Amino acid sequence: MRKPRVSIKQVAKHAGVSIATVSHVLNNKGNISDATRKQVRDAAQDLGFIPNRNASRLRSGQSLLIGLVVNDISNPFFSELAADVEAVAADAGYLSVMANSRDSLERQKTVIETMIGQGVAGFIISAASGSDETTFEVLKEHGVPFVLCVRDIATYAADFVGFDNFQAGVLVGRHLLERGYRDICFIGGDQRNINRTDRLNGLLHALGQQESGICIHLDMPGPATQKGGFEATLSSLKRAPRTDALVCFNDYVAIGAYEALYKLGKRTGVDVAVIGFDNVPESAAWNPPLTTVELFPRTIGRRAVIALLARITDNGSAFERVQLPPSLVVRGST
Missing domain, CATH: 3.40.50.2300 (Response regulator)
Structure with missing residues (x-):
């Protein structure tokens, strides 16, 4: 059974002072002697009193x-x-x-x-x-x-x-280059989304710093969902069958890409790399575990x-x- 909350009135009675005096002590206001302050605080401790900060805010009209x-x-x-x-x-x-x-x-x-x-x-x-x-x-x-x-x-x-979405895109681009990927497609996300724009620009910046031979085959915007990733992957590989890496707007898009690659008979991480953004908790348990960008x-x-x-x-x-x-x-x- 829940223990009833001790009231300020009970503290005042236990300390032998007025409710106003207890209020002043609890809020560090008023000209109260040290002895009385100690008397009130001892009473509050004896009774297990917990100040209700929310109540004081409500009285002052401040929203919580x-x-x-x-x-x-x-x-x-x-x-x-x-x-x-x-x-x-x-x-x-x-x-x-x-x-x-x-x-x-x-x-x-x-x-x-x-x-x-x-x-x-x-x-x-x-x-x-x-x-x-x-x-x-x-x-x-x-x-x-x-x-x-x-x-x-x-x-x-x-x-x-x-x-920093631009830097996130740079990290992805550098990683793909280091792993030898050259035919890359960016899929998913609303074109009006500034995060998408910055990630794509960061990716292009990283790729543009390298020698020729790097190709962004397609920029495929679309719903930032699992279904959106599935459909974008099918479309991308149909239009650009040499694609060897898919950069997905987020991890939801990435799991849709996994499903599409499986349907096409391609092995994720072997035939086509997949990388996402967000590092959602379940991404580490996918097969294979997803390379992604942690955004905290x-x-x-x-x-x-x-x-x-x-x-x-x-x-x-x-x-x-x-x-x-x-x-x-x-x-x-x-």
Whole structure:
């Protein structure tokens, strides 16, 4: 049976002082003698009293809700990010509420406006594809603090926490060159997605630094899903049968590529290399284990909450942009 919560009234009675005196001691306010402070604290300790920080915030009118808006709630990358958002927010006395934009600008707008109506204290947002400088003006108009994460809007004045997608593409390109791959196709992802653009540009930069003979056969945008990866792989190898490496927008696209290669009678990691981005937990268990780029979603989640809490405290401070360095995880698929 759950033990009843000790009230401030009980502490006051046990200490032989007024409720107001207990409140002043707990909040370090008022002209209270050291002896009385000790008397109150001893009483609180004797009774097992735990201060309710949330109650004091509610009395002051401060919201305890943080809105987290992500592109694809089914993607393990965002599940990991959300786990640390929730944990850090809870430690600070906040409750995080997650919503799925489904990578739709219209849906993102609806979600944000609904959460504003519910009085959230601030937002952490992974912007839907096609978001630009005008997308989040509604938040500034309402004075609601927010932090962008994962997907950057480079020219927009806002806090951002994410990773260096260009460098991630460079890492992939260098790895493929070192392994001797020469006929490469980039598949999956919305063309409006800045992360996709930066990854592709990083890949091209790495390949362009080498001698001639390197070929990007095809750039095949498409849904960043398992089905999208399956269909893009079939199309790519039909149009460019010499392809010996598939660079996939994310790990979901990569598992679709695995399935397509199996259907075509090709061996992943032997006939055609496959490499992804995100390092979702299950990618290490695939056959063969997937070579991918670790993008540290939990670190992004933690840093984003810390940035938002700072923004809630001081909404007039200078904006901060954080880009974490990626790390290549080499496994059997390359």
